[in-house]
Amino acid sequence: MEQINVVIAGPRGRMGKEAVELVQNTQHFTLIGVVDHKGAANLDVPVYKDIKECFESDIPHVLIDLTTPEVGYHHTKTALEYGVRPVVGTTGFTPDELIELTQLAESKKLGCIIAPNFAIGAVLMMKFSQMAAKYFGDIEIIELHHDQKLDAPSGTAVKTAEMIKEVREAKVQGHPDEKETLRGARGADIDGMHIHSVRLPGLIAHQQVMFGAEGQTLTIRHDSYNRASFMSGVKVSVEIVMKLDTLVYGLENILE
Numbered sequence: 001m002e003q004i005n006v007v008i009a010g011p012r013g014r015m016g017k018e019a020v021e022l023v024q025n026t027q028h029f030t031l032i033g034v035v036d037h038k039g040a041a042n043l044d045v046p047v048y049k050d051i052k053e054c055f056e057s058d059i060p061h062v063l064i065d066l067t068t069p070e071v072g073y074h075h076t077k078t079a080l081e082y083g084v085r086p087v088v089g090t091t092g093f094t095p096d097e098l099i100e101l102t103q104l105a106e107s108k109k110l111g112c113i114i115a116p117n118f119a120i121g122a123v124l125m126m127k128f129s130q131m132a133a134k135y136f137g138d139i140e141i142i143e144l145h146h147d148q149k150l151d152a153p154s155g156t157a158v159k160t161a162e163m164i165k166e167v168r169e170a171k172v173q174g175h176p177d178e179k180e181t182l183r184g185a186r187g188a189d190i191d192g193m194h195i196h197s198v199r200l201p202g203l204i205a206h207q208q209v210m211f212g213a214e215g216q217t218l219t220i221r222h223d224s225y226n227r228a229s230f231m232s233g234v235k236v237s238v239e240i241v242m243k244l245d246t247l248v249y250g251l252e253n254i255l256e
């Protein structure tokens with residue numbers, strides 16, 4: 001199996017720590033450095049404070065980014081400019097940023113994977129929700145996360161709504177005269193679907209998609225109870241990104 005050299009951005013974070021462990025424990029992956037803006041990572045590899053400083057010194061095959069929305073976008077763009085394939089778990093990119101990165105990957109003929117959720121169960125939850133949406137047009141997405149999460153709604157919730165939008169006829173849900181007497185009571189709105197974000201200590205990452213029709217409801221739910229649940233998706237993404245020459249947004253597009 002080919003050896004894949006990896007740099008991880010955000011190695012002290014909740015996800016970054018798991019990713020460091022994954023890369024260090026995978027025989028055909030080699031961790032050649034980390035990007036930590038505070039230079040505080042305590043690891044046996046070079047610690048770079050800046051992504052360009054890293055790429056000027058050593059060019060990995062793959063950058064794994066698990067940082068924050070603005071930083072993740074900057075890192076992904078810089079990686080592509082340096083000929084490095086990004087595997088991005090960071091959520092909160094804008095639609096314009098995704099379009100720009102897609103075009104950049106295309107022009108550089110480089111693989112790039114941006115996955116709002118690396119957990120296989122979450123990918124299935126999104127796919128099953130897309131299937132159900134053909135039959136149930138009234139949908140509420142409830143995502144529940146730990147209270148340190150920066151972006152709301154979650155990347156998974158946005159992706160779920162986008163996948164549902166591909167198959168569901170646009171419709172405004174609820175009563176046509178419905179009014180919020182308290183702002184935000186009905187959550188965010190994507191194409192008439194509502195998204196509700198719950199943040200509580202004790203939670204990790206959870207989502208339920210509720211469908212309603214005359215006399216019945218259907219609920220599809222996924223729960224991540226730890227961050228190891230995301231790592232098999234990170235591993236397969238690092239392997240697959242080496243074979244791609246375009247940007248793929250969402251693991252459902254590469255899993256068979």
Ligand SMILES: NC(=O)C1=CN([C@@H]2O[C@H](COP(=O)(O)OP(=O)(O)OC[C@H]3O[C@@H](n4cnc5c(N)ncnc54)[C@H](OP(=O)(O)O)[C@@H]3O)[C@@H](O)[C@H]2O)C=CC1
Nearest residue numbers: 010012013014015035036037066067089090091116117118
């Ligand atoms: N795709 C998926 O399956 C999953 C995606 N996520 C996403 O991954 C991202 C990270 O989540 P999580 O690990 O929980 O968050 P954390 O806050 O625990 O980790 C983010 C890390 O990035 C670091 N960081 C910030 N700026 C920089 C920078 N310029 N260079 C290098 N490192 C930087 C932070 O350091 P400091 O705090 O010192 O500033 C922190 O250690 C989020 O966007 C989250 O939504 C999370 C789980 C699963």
Ligand SMILES: O=C(O)C1=N[C@H](C(=O)O)C[C@H](O)C1
Nearest residue numbers: 091116117149154155156205
């Ligand atoms: O911040 C998190 O924790 C998570 N973020 C991702 C998202 O925004 O969907 C994936 C997962 O839900 C955990």
